Amino acid sequence: MQSNAALEYDYSLAKKFTFxxxxxxxxxxxxxxxxxxxxxxxxxxxxxxEYGTFSxxxxxxxxTAVFGFTVSGIFATWFxxxxxxxxxxxxESKFLMVIGNIQFWIYFVGALLATISLLFGISSSKEYxxxxxxxxLVVVVIWVLWGVGMMGLIGIRxxxxxxxxxxxxxxxxxxxxxxxxxxxxxxxxxxxxxxxxSIFHSVSFYAGTNDALVQWWYGHNAVAFxxxxxxxxxxxxxxxxxxxQAIYSxxxxxxxxxxxxxxxxxxxxxxxxxxxVPDWMQTMGSAFSIVLILPSWGSAINMLLTMxxxxxxxxxxxxxxFMVLASTFYMLSTIEGPIQAIRSVNAIAHFTDWIPxxxxxxxxGWVVFMIMAAIFHMAPRxxxxxxxxxxxxxxxxxxxxxxxxxxxTSMWIAGITQGMMWRAVDEYxxxxxxxxxxxxxxxxxxxxxxxxxxxxxxxFMMFAYNIYKTMTSGRQLTEEPxxxxxxx
Amino acid sequence: xxFHWLEKNPFFFAAAISIVIxxxxxxxxxxxxxxxxxxxxxxxxxxxxxxxxxxxxxKDNCQSCHSQMIRPxxxxxxxxxxxxxxxxxxxxxxxxxxxxRTGPDLHRIGNYRSTDWxxxxxxxxxxxxPGSIMPAYKHQFTNIADIETAYAEAVTVKNAFxxxxxxxxxxxxxxxxxxxxxxxxxxxxxxxxxxxKDVKEAVANGQVPEIVALIAYLNSLK
Numbered sequence: 263m264q265s266n267a268a269l270e271y272d273y274s275l276a277k278k279f280t281f282x283x284x285x286x287x288x289x290x291x292x293x294x295x296x297x298x299x300x301x302x303x304x305x306x307x308x309x310x311x312e313y314g315t316f317s318x319x320x321x322x323x324x325x326t327a328v329f330g331f332t333v334s335g336i337f338a339t340w341f342x343x344x345x346x347x348x349x350x351x352x353x354e355s356k357f358l359m360v361i362g363n364i365q366f367w368i369y370f371v372g373a374l375l376a377t378i379s380l381l382f383g384i385s386s387s388k389e390y391x392x393x394x395x396x397x398x399l400v401v402v403v404i405w406v407l408w409g410v411g412m413m414g415l416i417g418i419r420x421x422x423x424x425x426x427x428x429x430x431x432x433x434x435x436x437x438x439x440x441x442x443x444x445x446x447x448x449x450x451x452x453x454x455x456x457x458x459x460s461i462f463h464s465v466s467f468y469a470g471t472n473d474a475l476v477q478w479w480y481g482h483n484a485v486a487f488x489x490x491x492x493x494x495x496x497x498x499x500x501x502x503x504x505x506x507q508a509i510y511s512x513x514x515x516x517x518x519x520x521x522x523x524x525x526x527x528x529x530x531x532x533x534x535x536x537x538x539v540p541d542w543m544q545t546m547g548s549a550f551s552i553v554l555i556l557p558s559w560g561s562a563i564n565m566l567l568t569m570x571x572x573x574x575x576x577x578x579x580x581x582x583x584f585m586v587l588a589s590t591f592y593m594l595s596t597i598e599g600p601i602q603a604i605r606s607v608n609a610i611a612h613f614t615d616w617i618p619x620x621x622x623x624x625x626x627g628w629v630v631f632m633i634m635a636a637i638f639h640m641a642p643r644x645x646x647x648x649x650x651x652x653x654x655x656x657x658x659x660x661x662x663x664x665x666x667x668x669x670x671t672s673m674w675i676a677g678i679t680q681g682m683m684w685r686a687v688d689e690y691x692x693x694x695x696x697x698x699x700x701x702x703x704x705x706x707x708x709x710x711x712x713x714x715x716x717x718x719x720x721x722f723m724m725f726a727y728n729i730y731k732t733m734t735s736g737r738q739l740t741e742e743p744x745x746x747x748x749x750x
Numbered sequence: 751x752x753f754h755w756l757e758k759n760p761f762f763f764a765a766a767i768s769i770v771i772x773x774x775x776x777x778x779x780x781x782x783x784x785x786x787x788x789x790x791x792x793x794x795x796x797x798x799x800x801x802x803x804x805x806x807x808x809k810d811n812c813q814s815c816h817s818q819m820i821r822p823x824x825x826x827x828x829x830x831x832x833x834x835x836x837x838x839x840x841x842x843x844x845x846x847x848x849x850x851r852t853g854p855d856l857h858r859i860g861n862y863r864s865t866d867w868x869x870x871x872x873x874x875x876x877x878x879x880p881g882s883i884m885p886a887y888k889h890q891f892t893n894i895a896d897i898e899t900a901y902a903e904a905v906t907v908k909n910a911f912x913x914x915x916x917x918x919x920x921x922x923x924x925x926x927x928x929x930x931x932x933x934x935x936x937x938x939x940x941x942x943x944x945x946x947k948d949v950k951e952a953v954a955n956g957q958v959p960e961i962v963a964l965i966a967y968l969n970s971l972k
Contacts, residue, residue, distance in 0.1 A: 300885070301852070304876070307885035312893075315885040317811035383809030387844050416760045423757045432760070433767050440771065449910055451902035455921045459899030463805070465906055470839025471786040474847055475779050516753055523767055527774035536821040537847065538836035540786075543778055550774075613817055613851035685825040693828050697854040702881040 271345045272353035273644040275362045279338035280637055280644070282370060284726050286330030287630070289377075291722055293323040295715035302708035313381050321380045321392045327625065328390055328488060329401070330373055335633035336434060336492040337369070337408065342640050343427050343499045344412065348419035358414045365407035372400040384462045388477045390484050391445050395464045398446045405442070409435050426515050430495025433523060437487030445480035471538050475531065482530035489625060491522070493588075493632050494561050500636050501565055501585050505575055506745035510567035514560055521557030525550055532603035535612065544605070551603035558596035565589045580655045581747055584635035587663060591627025595620065610685070615704070616677025623670040626662070626718060634725050639747050641729055647736030649749035654728050662721035668714035676707035789840035795904070795913050796841065796970060798929065799936040799958070802900035803967025806960045807846065810887060815852035818971070831858035841913055853884055860972040865943040868965045887961075891949055895963035897933050901926050937962050940969075 300306045300316045307315050341362065345351055352358055376397040379385075385392040393401065412435060416428070424432075448464035468476050502509055509515060531539060531547030566589055569575070575582045598620050602611045611617065638655065642648055649655065683703065686694040737750060756763050796804065807813070820826050822833040834857055839845055863871075870877070873891070875884040905921055907913040918929060934953070940962045941953040949959050 301883060304883040304885060308888070312810075312887075312889035315810065315887070317814050317885070320814045321811060383811070385808055385811065387808040387811070387813060387846065389849060413760075423754070424760060424763065429757075429763070429767075432764055433771075436764060436767050437771055440768070444775070449906055451899060451906045454906040454909065455902045456923050458902035458905070458921075458923065458926055460896055463896075463899045463903065465903055465910075466843040468843070469787060469911070470842045470845050471836045472779075472783055473843065473845040474839075475782075475786070477845070479775055479779060520770065523770045524773065527771055528778060530774070531778060533849065536823075537819055538834055538839070540782055543782070546778060609821070609823065612821075613849070615850075617850065684829075685823065687825065693825060697829070698879050698881050701852070701883060 269345075269349065269351050270353070271342075271351045272359070273342060273640075275352065275359075275366060276338050276341040276640065277644050278366050279334050279341060280640065280729075282373075283331060283334040283338050283633060283637065284729065286326055286334055286373070287633075287722060288719075288726060290323055290327035290331050291715070291719045293319055293326065295712065295719050297323055298708070298715045299712045302705060302712050312383075318381060318383060321385060322377055324390055325380060325392060326373075326377060328484065329376070332488055332492075332629060332633070334369075335629075335636070336431075336488075337365075339492075339496050339499075339633070339636050339640070340408075340412070340431050342636075342644070343496070344415050344431065347421065347425035347427055347499065348415055349421040350415060350419050352415070355414065355418060358411055358418075361407055361411045361414070365404055365411060368400065368407070369404045372397065372404060376400070379462070386446070386448065386464060386466070388445065388466070388473075389481055391442070391477070391480060393446075394462045395446070395448055395450050396462065398442075398448075401442065405435070405439055409439070425499070426509070426519070427495040427499040429519055430491050430498065433519075434487050434492040434495070437483065437491065441480045441483050441487065445476050474534055474537065475539060475543070478533035479527065479530040482533055483527050485624075486522075486526040489629050490526075490558075490592075493592075493629050494518075494522075496632055496636050497561075497565055497585060497589065500632075500639050501568055501582075504579070504581050504585065504635075504639055504745060504747060505569060505572055507568050507570075507572055510564050510570065514564045518557045518560030518564065521560065522554075525554050525557060529554055529603065532608070535603070535605055535608040548603050548605060548608075551600045555597060555600050559593060562589045562593045562596070575746075579746060580652060580659055580749075581635055581638050583659055584631050584638070587659075588628050588631040588635065591623055591631065591666070595624035595628060598623065610681035611677060614677035614680045615673045615707070616681070619670045619673025619677060622673070623666060626669065627666045630722075631662070634722075637725075637729060641732050642736070642739060642747055642749075643742055645733050645736070646739050646742075647732055648739060649747060650728050650731035650736045652749040654724055655749065658721045658724040658728070661724070662718050665714040665717035665721065668710055668717070672707040672710040672714070676704045676711075679703060679707075786836055787840060788837055790835065790837035793837065793840065795907075795915055797936060797966070798897060798900045798904055798933045799940075799963055799966045800970045801903055801967075802895045802897045802933075802958065803963035803965065803970075804846075805900060805903075806890065806895055806964040807967060808844075809960075810890070812856075813846045813848040815848075815850060815884070817848035817851050817855045818857040819847040820855055820857050826855070830855045831861055841907070843907060843911075853882075856968065856971055858972055860969045863968070865940055865965050865969065866945075868968055869944050869946065869961065872961060872964075890960040890964060891946055893960045894952070895958045895960045897930070897958055897963070898926060900963075901929060901933070933958070936966060940966050 447467035450464045452461045528550035531543045532551045680700045683695045683700040820830045820834045872887045875882040908915040937958045
């Protein structure tokens with residue numbers, strides 16, 4: 263076979279994971295919108311008994327967003343991008359296909375069971391690591407399978423040099439593996455005794471302050487290696503592909519990648535400012551958070567400059583809009599984070615709604631936008647059909663953009679209001695507000711947030727519908743589009 | 751160029767990533783580990799009933815809205831009491847500091863709320879605190895707490911981490927059967943301050959509703 267002959271790539275796994283991305287994305291946003299509504303209208307709480315309280319549902323929202331939606335998106339794009347940048351088809355190796363399919367099914371069933379376990383309150387209580395030990399083991403199996411598949415594909419590659427996206431996927435794999443293993447270390451109590459009590463229960467390897475340190479080393483970097491690293495990997499592939507532009511600077515991508523790898527993990531302790539963690543660790547966390555602006559903005563600027571001279575595409579290709587907006591939200595989020603990591607700011611911001619506000623401008627504006635853009639780009643290539651509706655895509659873009667803006671602005675105001683009220687004192691130095699005053703004042707902002715949730719969810723349903731119609735009734739394509747995604 | 755070489759050698763590339771991402775954990779977390787694990791002098795680990803209550807707290811995910819970390823600011827010590835010390839958490843597995851205060855901090859709630867207050871509040875929070883957005887937790891009055899698991903937890907942390915539980919804490923079912931009446935006595939002491947008939951009846955019949963364990967735990971937060 264000639265080296266420049268077009269390869270027939272196998273997209274079966276990319277398609278399967280795309281379906282899961284949409285399914286879990288919908289679920290995560292649906293539950294998210296519900297719990298946002300519960301904060302504005304608490305009577306929505308007990309609708310399905312104990313399984314309908316905010317507190318039970320919140321981990322389902324977060325874990326489905328992280329381990330359902332985002333991880334599916336990472337897998338879906340990996341099974342698409344991996345083959346193409348390594349110039350090798352999955353179909354060339356039966357072994358890789360089998361491993362990939364086992365990974366898919368264990369992941370699908372495991373994710374559903376793990377979600378149900380949270381509904382029943384089977385939880386180890388560490389944020390974004392709530393799954394109890396049996397489900398942790400399933401996660402490990404899935405991750406190892408993915409690693410085997412990834413290494414296997416790299417092993418049989420034709421293109422010798424690893425493209426930038428592969429660096430990021432590789433880092434995602436290694437980073438999450440390390441973090442997840444260490445943070446979830448626990449002893450099942452059933453097996454440490456003569457079979458006493460529940461088989462699901464376990465105790466953490468670490469206690470108190472140590473447990474907090476390990477947890478936030480994990481929690482912060484699960485964001486790093488789940489919400490940042492693979493998404494940057496995606497944009498490094500999809501933006502040049504969609505725009506037909508070469509990456510602006512190789513050196514900047516080198517600096518950003520290795521910078522991100524080195525700096526990110528130090529910043530975890532900024533979640534523990536003013537806590538009982540030693541001061542020097544808190545200071546380290548603050549300082550490295552500021553340094554983190556450099557590699558984060560490095561990637562984002564590299565992406566924006568890739569569009570240099572081609573900004574007209576922004577007006578006529580909605581997919582470029584999605585990706586440019588994603589980069590912009592990435593910049594916003596990665597300057598906001600370091601600001602919150604400054605001690606004096608953190609004293610006000612910590613424990614308030616500004617923190618979920620920050621998380622959501624990052625996730626809704628950056629992660630979800632980029633994953634949706636990736637799926638829009640992949641769909642015509644995977645299904646050999648044109649995108650069903652450009653108009654719908656445009657409408658979705660604006661609806662969701664307004665939703666994100668409403669979300670973070672309302673939560674900024676809510677957070678800073680509450681933070682200031684907690685510390686407000688009268689002329690005699692007495693606290694001015696009782697706690698409940700600082701809750702009731704937030705009602706309008708919680709209502710706006712609920713509205714933004716509904717809008718974003720609607721936008722996501724428009725996205726799902728557009729993809730569904732593309733699959734089933736988009737105009738058939740005879741050959742694969744080179745750059746710009748064709749849309750009706 | 752080094753990086754061009756690295757990008758053609760996936761094994762070394764992966765090794766390089768692993769080394770670069772390991773630094774932070776090694777330098778930031780490891781050195782302080784032994785020191786941060788020390789309890790305050792004279793601190794007792796939680797009783798089995800309190801542990802069962804902590805597990806109810808985790809099951810209903812109270813920490814998603816309540817912190818247990820009083821920061822060293824006057825506005826916080828005025829509102830909640832003394833600021834938190836590392837040693838106070840030495841037996842907490844997992845730590846339950848929380849990251850969001852949709853409701854107030856609970857680290858010293860045992861100092862200023864009573865069994866009676868919690869009983870009313872968990873049934874209908876907005877009746878006790880007008881404007882409260884906290885859900886009611888009625889199911890805790892009928893669900894039975896898993897005190898056997900709590901005992902298993904105590905035995906596990908004793909054997910694995912030398913948490914100072916007494917010699918009567920053993921891995922066997924016989925040891926649990928011997929300890930069980932002690933847990934029920936503690937539960938009776940809590941139930942005596944409660945009004946709910948079903949709860950009182952359950953405790954009299956040797957069962958511990960979740961609310962009883964939870965209140966025992968909340969009362970121990972001082």
